[in-house]
């Protein structure tokens with residue numbers, strides 16, 4: 144069978160649900176898929192931010208955007224989101240579990256960390272994506288087709304140099320963040336096995352540090368030196384190719400994989 148490369152990356156008429164997709168990496172991934180003709184459903188807690196993102200996506204790419212306001216820590220809200228997005232076009236072809244968080248309100252230092260923040264971190268970053276996979280996965284299984292992309296992190300793979308945070312006066316990311324992201328990477332593999340009979344591929348993207356422009360300069364240069372690429376990830380750019388690949392037919396023979404988008408950080412030295 145001969146497919147053109149254009150066909151392998153074409154997403155015309157498909158529907159992608161991107162959680163937390165109104166800003167930063169989620170918004171970048173939405174743009175990458177929309178540029179290939181995909182309709183986009185965005186889910187998050189903030190309606191105003193959702194509407195702003197939707198306007199930008201439909202204006203830039205001429206696709207349709209569906210919005211759903213939900214707090215993904217609650218399985219009932221996740222199910223309502225999946226039902227509403229499915230009812231929109233009668234299919235959900237791609238799910239990107241992007242919603243998550245870095246630190247929470249209290250101290251990042253493990254000994255000083257409030258147990259309620261530890262619990263919330265696991266709920267937002269691991270349980271939320273599991274609920275999303277379950278609710279959306281059932282619809283994908285019904286159609287015998289789908290792509291699930293989970294968002295992990297380098298934190299799920301390597302320990303982080305606490306000195307780099309301390310000397311640059313930056314709050315360190317907590318151990319429970321690493322636990323949640325390692326959970327995401329592990330669940331990706333087993334869910335890939337579970338969903339394989341339904342022709343659904345399940346993969347993970349683990350980004351390294353991306354620069355949102357709010358980091359201490361010393362941290363940015365220390366971090367850049369710890370990557371092979373010599374720089375942090377660039378918002379608006381570096382996540383897009385990985386997301387498009389794993390969302391499109393080009394990756395139909397790729398499942399259970401964790402794709403590092405980290406400029407070589409996790410394999411340096």
Ligand SMILES: NC(=O)c1ccc[n+]([C@@H]2O[C@H](COP(=O)([O-])OP(=O)(O)OC[C@H]3O[C@@H](n4cnc5c(N)ncnc54)[C@H](O)[C@@H]3O)[C@@H](O)[C@H]2O)c1
Nearest residue numbers: 163167168187188214215216241242243296350351352353
């Ligand atoms: N930015 C980075 O450098 C980096 C590095 C590695 C991994 N990641 C991961 O990438 C993903 C996106 O991160 P980001 O930095 O682009 O964005 P972010 O962390 O600023 O925001 C993530 C999104 O998730 C949403 N969200 C959080 N909790 C939610 C909840 N309970 N219900 C619904 N929505 C919720 C937020 O509203 C936001 O839209 C996260 O999973 C993050 O852990 C980011």
